[in-house]
Structures are given as C-alpha cells and as structure tokens.
Amino acid sequence: EDSGPSADAMSGQDVGQGPIYKQYNLIFAFLAQFCYVGCQVSIATLFINYAHENGGFTDSQAANMLSYALITFTVGRFIATALATVFQSDFLMIIYTVCAIALTAYCCVGRGTSAVAVLIVIFFFEAPMYPTLFTLGTANLGRHTRRAAGIMVQGVAGGAVFPPIQAAIADHSSTRISYVVPLVGFVYVLGYVTMHWLRHGRHVMRVKEADYPPVERDVDGIVVVEEKKNTDAWVERI
Secondary structure, eight states: OOOOOOHHHHHTOOTTOSOGGGOHHHHHHHHHHHHHHHHHHHHHHTHHHHHHHHHOOOHHHHHHHHHHHHHHHHHHHHHHHHHTTTBOHHHHHHHHHHHHHHHHHHHHHOOSHHHHHHHHHHHHHHTTHHHHHHHHHHTTOGGGHHHHHHHHHGGGGHHHHHHHHHHHHHHHSOHHHHTHHHHHHHHHHHHHHHHHHHHTTOOSBOOOOOOOOOEEEEETTEEEEEOOOSHHHHSOOO
16 A cells, blocks of 8 residues: 655655664654554454453354454455545544544443444454555665565564563453553554654545656765656655
8 A cells, every 4th residue: 555645755855865773754653563563463362352251252152253353354454455545545544543542442441242343343444554554664765665674574573562461451450451452552553643644745635646856866876866757656666
C-alpha cells in the first residue's frame, strides 16, 4: 500500500539524506510496528481465554470463534487494500486505529457474548496495519531503503514482548482487564500515524497524479538528478 506523496518529496527535499539513525520517521514507524505486532499477537494469544472466561464459551467453541476472527482479518485486508486506492493510507490508518482503540477499550470493560463479538471485529481493523506501517516507515529513504526495510521487519519482535506482559496481568487480575496492554499499543500507533498525516500534507483522498521537482542525490561523489513525475516514482523500490 502506497503512503502517498510527502511534503518533503513534493518540495524536492530528499528525506533520505543523513545517517540512518537520523531518519526519525523510520524510528517512530519501527516503534509503531513493534507495538502493532505486539497487539496483534497478544489479542490472538488470549482470545480463547477471553471467550471462555468472559463469554462463557467452551474451549472448542472459542477456538472456532478464533478461526472466524482470522477469516475476518483476511477479509479486512482485502477491503482495506481497495479503500487505499481511494483514501490516503495514513488517513485510512487513523480511522482504522481509532476503531481498534474503541473496540479494545470496550473489551476491557464489556462482558458476555457481545464483548467476544467485538473482539472478533478488532481483527478486521488490524488487517491493514502491518503493510501500511511498513510503507510509511520505508518510503522515500533513498540509499537507506533496504536497511530500513530490514529494520521495519524486526518490528515483529513486539509479538514476543506483549503477550507475556498481558498474560501476567491476566494471571493477577483477569483476561478482560489484561486487554489494556494492546489498548496502549494501539494508542501509540494512532499517535504515529496522526503525526505522519499532519506532517505529510493532511490529504484525505489519495493523490493520484503529481509532478515533483528534480531531486539531487550525491552518489559516490557524483551528483545525480532524479525526476519524480508521479506517485509511482515517489516510493523508493526495494
């Protein structure tokens, strides 16, 4: 999913200049990816416990519901991909993340079958987050693009950090209360995508065509002029 043209790209500024540790958008995007993957894995890991304790379902029924949730996730990915051709990706992420936060907050306080149904719906709004965060974090980084892609992939480490924390809270309190852990993670993701949207044009609808001024890059002491004529050329290819 393309994140669309940034303010820096439209002005001709190469945001990939400087060392990689000064690419602050990449750093914040990595943290958002870390939090998102942690949220996704922890929500799925304690799903059966939640459905059993809070919804009164048997373990086998809860396992079936988890499979329905994963189907919901798959459907959500395709729908989000279609919507990303119309709406700007960072704006779409704001909408999806706000919904995920609201639904997760309900799961922290809700009880019964309705709370389990809401938990299933969360999977729908999780669906586009990983690829969109990856694109937002790696776009327009020039010579840093490949290394940035590797850094963003390492965000999956969040899936090893969040579940033990949530499980510890579930043991000391309840599975329902433990869902505050992914709630906090989603809040950070919202903060990142909102910052990105505010700093990169505040577009709601996807920008399909745009002409950009030439960008000069210093490659091994040789100045190379690159012309970016449309949004397809804006995204650096891996």
